[in-house]
Amino acid sequence: MLSLREYIAEAVAKKVALGHFNFSNLETLRAVAEAARSLGVPVIAGLSEGERKFVGLRQAVALAASFRAEGVPLFLNADHSYSFDAVQEAVDAGFDAVIFDGAQLPFDENIKITSACVAYAKKSGRNVLVEGELGFIGTTSRILKKIPDGVRISPEYLTTPENACVFVRETEVDFLAPAVGNVHGMLEGGRDPALDIGRIRAIRESVGVPLVLHGASGNTREDVCAAVAAGAAVVHWNTELRVAFRKGLVRGLEAMPDEIAPYKYLREPFHAVQKVVEEKLSWLQSL
Numbered sequence: 001m002l003s004l005r006e007y008i009a010e011a012v013a014k015k016v017a018l019g020h021f022n023f024s025n026l027e028t029l030r031a032v033a034e035a036a037r038s039l040g041v042p043v044i045a046g047l048s049e050g051e052r053k054f055v056g057l058r059q060a061v062a063l064a065a066s067f068r069a070e071g072v073p074l075f076l077n078a079d080h081s082y083s084f085d086a087v088q089e090a091v092d093a094g095f096d097a098v099i100f101d102g103a104q105l106p107f108d109e110n111i112k113i114t115s116a117c118v119a120y121a122k123k124s125g126r127n128v129l130v131e132g133e134l135g136f137i138g139t140t141s142r143i144l145k146k147i148p149d150g151v152r153i154s155p156e157y158l159t160t161p162e163n164a165c166v167f168v169r170e171t172e173v174d175f176l177a178p179a180v181g182n183v184h185g186m187l188e189g190g191r192d193p194a195l196d197i198g199r200i201r202a203i204r205e206s207v208g209v210p211l212v213l214h215g216a217s218g219n220t221r222e223d224v225c226a227a228v229a230a231g232a233a234v235v236h237w238n239t240e241l242r243v244a245f246r247k248g249l250v251r252g253l254e255a256m257p258d259e260i261a262p263y264k265y266l267r268e269p270f271h272a273v274q275k276v277v278e279e280k281l282s283w284l285q286s287l
Contacts (some may be wrong), residue, residue, distance in 0.1 A: 001068065004075040004129060005098045005174070007042040008233055012210055017228040017284040020044040020212075021080060021277055022233050022238035024051040026063070026176055027270045028245060033067045033074050035277035036223065042236065042284055043072075043277075044097070049086055057093035064096075067264035079236075080219035087117045087130075097129040099177070103136045110134070114171040129210055134167050135159035135179025158199060168207040175212050177232065178203050180227075182215040195219060196225045204231025212236065221283050228284060248272030 005042060011017055023029040023045055036043035045195065064076040077097040078090030087098045100117045102110030114132040121128040135158060159178035167265055168176055180203070181196040195213075204211050210233030216224055217239035248269030254267045 001071070001073050002042075003127060004042075004044070005127060007073065007075075008129075008175075008210055012233050015229060016236050018042055018044055019277070019281045019284055020046050020077060020079075020234050020236040021241055021280075022048060022051060022236075023241075024054050027266050028273050029063060029067075030101075030239060031241075031270050031273035032073050032277050035274050035281060037070075037072050038274075038278060039281050039285065041073075041281055042075070043281065044075050044077050044135045045236075046077040046236065048080045049082065052078065052090070056142055057089060061094040065094075081117075083139060084113055084116055084120070088120055091124050091126075091128050094126075095105075096129065097131065097174075099131040099133065101133045103133040103179070107167075111167060111170045114167075114173060118172050125236055126245050129174040130175040131175040131177055132167060133177045133214075134164055158196060159203060160203045164203045165206040165221055169211055173209065175210050176203070177212040177214050178214070182213060182219070195223045195227055197223075197230050200232060201225050201230040210234065216280075219239075224280075224283055235280075235284060237276075240276055240280075244272040244276045247271040 007011045007018060021032045021043065023032060024047075026062055029045055030044055030227070032045050045064060047055060049063070063258060064074055071189050075096040077099065078087065078095045079099055080101045081087045081090060084100070087100050097186065098117065098121060100114050102113055110132070113206045114130075118130045121130045151278055158180055164176060164178055178200070180199045181193055183193070200211060211231045212234040213227050213232040214236045216237050228235065246269075247269065249266070251267030253264035255268070259265050
């Protein structure tokens with residue numbers, strides 16, 4: 001089995017991408033793993049700070065390792081860490097990758113803390129990958145009535161190739177997550193605004209490292225595939241999985257109104273999430 005860094009390099013060479021899916025329970029993680037197993041592709045499972053508190057850092061590491069022991073190339077990412085301490089905890093626990101999200105900080109402060117995270121990850125000796133963020137796209141994975149306050153998707157507010165180049169050069173991050181018209185969460189109706197594909201391409205050419213597309217829930221297949229072709233090597237989904245799980249859970253409970261064994265009524269949300277993950281992974285492998 002290759003390392004996560006090697007799988008990313010392979011994806012870049014093939015002009016495809018890895019899917020990144022957040023989880024907060026075993027059913028969702030198993031659905032992600034089984035989808036990856038079914039399609040024979042590597043996958044990244046992510047935990048935000050809130051999800052980490054619920055699942056447990058070392059417990060998540062052990063679960064990811066158990067799937068790799070079965071031959072599933074599943075890697076664990078500390079998604080959206082908002083402090084150096086949160087990154088440090090994830091690195092120490094054994095995560096394969098970490099994200100420092102300084103998108104709401106002043107540019108220089110974002111560079112300073114991201115650089116410290118990169119240095120700490122390198123010191124671990126475990127080849128931990130570090131992602132930086134530049135450009136604010138929101139912080140929630142919910143169904144949204146409107147674009148969140150503070151998020152601006154017009155060109156003048158998006159990440160520029162010039163700033164991205166400086167950021168990557170100064171921090172030495174392995175990946176960059178830019179603001180390119182993407183939004184965390186998903187708008188009611190299921191379709192988010194179109195991505196700025198030309199900007200993705202220009203940033204990728206400027207920074208020289210793979211890009212990460214956050215907030216892909218609600219984006220069309222055409223937009224996601226175009227983003228990958230332009231330079232996104234990792235694509236994140238979360239909200240669509242949460243929606244699938246909730247709807248599947250309702251179906252499972254309604255079909256078994258008197259059932260009290262969780263493993264029976266949880267089969268429906270498990271399969272619902274697996275179906276969504278398989279669909280998204282197929283997008284990334286058939287550009």
